[in-house]
Amino acid sequence: MAATKMDVEEAKDAAKIEIEEAKIAVKSDVEEAKDAAKKDIEEAIVAASDEIVAAMAATKMDVEETKDAAKIEIEEAKIAVKSDGEDAKDAAKKDIEEAIAAASDEIVAAMAATKMDVEETKDAAKIEIEEAKAEVMAAAKIREAKFAAREDNPERRLRRSVSLRGGLPPGKKYHYFLSHKKEHSILGRQPESLAMAIHDSQISAGFAGFFDVDDLKTITPEQLAADVRMSCAMVVVLHDETRVSSWCRFEWKEAESAGIPVLCIVDAHHVCRTTVLEQVKRCSSHLMVHQWVSYIDAYRHDASIRITDWLHEHAIQN
Numbered sequence: 001m002a003a004t005k006m007d008v009e010e011a012k013d014a015a016k017i018e019i020e021e022a023k024i025a026v027k028s029d030v031e032e033a034k035d036a037a038k039k040d041i042e043e044a045i046v047a048a049s050d051e052i053v054a055a056m057a058a059t060k061m062d063v064e065e066t067k068d069a070a071k072i073e074i075e076e077a078k079i080a081v082k083s084d085g086e087d088a089k090d091a092a093k094k095d096i097e098e099a100i101a102a103a104s105d106e107i108v109a110a111m112a113a114t115k116m117d118v119e120e121t122k123d124a125a126k127i128e129i130e131e132a133k134a135e136v137m138a139a140a141k142i143r144e145a146k147f148a149a150r151e152d153n154p155e156r157r158l159r160r161s162v163s164l165r166g167g168l169p170p171g172k173k174y175h176y177f178l179s180h181k182k183e184h185s186i187l188g189r190q191p192e193s194l195a196m197a198i199h200d201s202q203i204s205a206g207f208a209g210f211f212d213v214d215d216l217k218t219i220t221p222e223q224l225a226a227d228v229r230m231s232c233a234m235v236v237v238l239h240d241e242t243r244v245s246s247w248c249r250f251e252w253k254e255a256e257s258a259g260i261p262v263l264c265i266v267d268a269h270h271v272c273r274t275t276v277l278e279q280v281k282r283c284s285s286h287l288m289v290h291q292w293v294s295y296i297d298a299y300r301h302d303a304s305i306r307i308t309d310w311l312h313e314h315a316i317q318n
Helices: 002-152 154-165 190-204 221-229 246-258 273-283 297-314
Strands: 174-179 231-238 262-266
Touching: 174 190, 174 221, 174 246, 190 231, 190 297, 221 231, 221 246, 231 246, 231 297, 246 262, 262 273, 262 297
Parallel strands: 174 231, 231 262
Antiparallel strands: none
């Protein structure tokens, strides 16, 4: 037993020695391995750094070469573009010059044609003016002859004087009632002057007429209606604003209600007859029964005679 225990102890001591020796051996191997690995890593790092430097140098060289090549291409492109631009400018300049030359020729030709047309138009206008003057002079002579014939006709004067001596029908005070709007927004009181001229011409012909400048001190609807009904006929002086007068429309309505004939005189020297005709047509059909008379300064004698003839027909007691 004692010998066995001694063997065991020796064996344990021997094992400890071996373990220590193994540890020392293992530690030595590990250190050597670490040193070898460290050396390998350092060598690999050095090799990789060399390769990276070489690669960077190669890349830098490639970039520089690429930039140089790009510069060369850009310069070549600039030269080509400049050349093309100069060619295009020359071509455009040439086209413009040709277009200007062509346009100048066309303008000269057009001006010559226009001048010829103007001359022909002027000649034609002169001829038309001369013809119109001749027509006007002829018409004036005819008008004067008619007027003289009417005024100098003894039978006509006798018939008128006898008719006027016949007096007014019972219940009538006037041969005519003169309806008009005194003022115009543009013409001022010119319409009143025209109405007064017409009134004076018919008074001179022997008629008794109602004209508010002479006969009205104060205007009332009742008095105005009575004066309309005491008239044998109504003479209306029209312009393009007459229909807006409530007094005129009232007078027209009274004339229609009383069956009094109406003669319309249009101031055709200042307003459009057609415009006034359309206005009145929508306003009072009674004013459309008898043919209208256009009053123009150049034909005022004819207009006065037509009014006088109409009054003899419609305002004189037979």
